[in-house]
Amino acid sequence: GQRVVLITGCSSGIGLAIAVMLARDEMKRYYGKSRSINRSTHSSSKFLLKYFEAAGDAYGKTLSLLTLDVCSDESVKQCVDSIKDRHIDILINNAGVGLVGPVEALSLDEMKQVFETNFYGVVRMIKEVMPDMKSRRSGHIIVISSVLGLHGVAFNDVYSASKFATEGLCEGLAIQLMNFNVNVSMIEPGPVNTEFEMKLMTEVSKKEFVGADPETLDHFRTCYLPTQVNLFQGLGQTPEDIARCTKKVIESPQPPFRNLTNPLYTPIVALKYADETGSLSVHTFYHMLYNLGGVMHVTVRIMKFLSFGWLRRRDNEKLIL
Ligand code: NAD
Structure with a gap:
């Protein structure tokens, strides 16, 4: 039968590519529920248009949209409650935000926001969905982590820490959930050409990074930023590459815990x-x-x-x- 997939953070990038790829599965094996944060009516209709275009005739048949903010306990509960019998076969935690810059120039509030989305967002979703999966003795929890969940990169320290935290959480869960026939898989992409990097670069160009000494700022601007641009150009993947890898993991009879996409x-x-x-x-x-x-x-x-x-x-x- 059809498996119900819930994907977080689908207005763009990797989440959108996964939603569209699963919804268009030639064997119609998936029923996708996906959505990210509430947007204004204007951007919401633009977003819907993107879905209609990308999903073609799959929209409304094997794909539907829900409202979800992974930073809100209530929103997460409401979203899962709105799904028939709260039955989710595959949960794909994709919603995420980035943060770059010298640590001494970043505020604790900014850092907490990254953890609120990338780590506690995943915790909220898992807490809401996992108990049902355990009692049904079936399910698959997937996290779009990153290679930065496996190694640190200068000036990406806090983002990397949030992905490390998620990796740690899930490694423990993967062991515990084996008794319940529930799989846990991390997808670890390197650079992917989505809005993610563009959003970061726009933020960086507006920030002054007060608190960092001139030498550090010089390293950040003249070494880190150009290297980053080159990395994305030189070996960046497409969101569809990540969607293909994720689909392969979902369809594997014994899905591996760690999955590098590049x-x-x-x-x-x-x-x-x-x-x-x-x-x-x-x-x-x-x-x-x-x-x-x-x-x-x-x-x-x-x-x-x-x-x-x-x-x-x-x-x-x-x-x-
Ligand atoms: P993106 O910015 O296009 O997508 C992120 C999505 O998350 C957006 O749709 C956004 O609306 C959503 N989101 C943010 N906060 C949310 C919240 N509170 N509730 C619900 N949704 C929220 O970027 P992307 O590259 O597609 O990123 C998707 C995931 O892939 C992220 O977890 C990111 O860390 C990870 N990743 C990205 C790259 C990359 O180079 N782009 C590399 C490795 C991992």
Whole structure:
């Protein structure tokens, strides 16, 4: 039969791509419920238009919209209550926000907002949906995490911490839920070309980052920001790439807990396991940012070269060079 999928944060980017891909499944195996925060009527109708266009005739048949703010206990409860029998087979936690800049120049309120969405938002959804999954002894909880949930990146410290927190939460749950036949999977994309990065860059251009010393600000503006732009251009994936990977995980008979979507990140992530002191990964990231940042094509080449060896050992992955 059809499986009910609830996806958070679907007005754009990865969430929208997943909703559309599942709703258009040729075998009609999914019934998608998805929505993000309440918007003004104007932007709401623009958003609906995007859905109609993207989902085509699937809209209203295998896809419908609900209102949801993952930062509100009430909204989360209302959303889940509005679903028939509160029955959700697959919960996809995708809603998320970013934050970049030197830590000393960011306010605690800004940081708390990131955790409120990226971490407590996931906690709220899971608390509302998991008990029913446990009692039915079936279900799949998915989180759109990030490679930044696996390693830290300079000037992305708080965002990375929020994804680490979510990874920790879910690793514990994955173990506990095995007894209840409920799966937990993290999807860990590298850079993805969505509004996410654009929103961050617009915010950065407006901020003065008061509290950071000139040297740090110079590193942020002349090393970090250009490297970031190059990374997105050099190895950014599309939201559809992430949707395809997520669909594969949903359809797998034994879904893995961790799922990198970009094979180029496999060696980088492996550095942490290769040297348990952390020196190897910290030094590698240092060089990538401060010594190779300006020659990004070299870094991309190195990442491709390293991944190639790894991927030759894994027959089911293809590397696009
Ligand atoms: P996006 O900004 O296009 O999408 C984020 C969505 O979350 C938006 O639709 C937004 O409305 C929604 N949202 C934000 N706060 C919400 C709230 N309180 N309640 C409900 N919805 C809310 O960006 P995206 O790139 O599609 O991001 C989706 C997820 O992917 C995020 O969790 C992000 O951390 C993760 N991710 C993104 C990238 C990237 O490079 N873009 C890389 C790795 C992971």
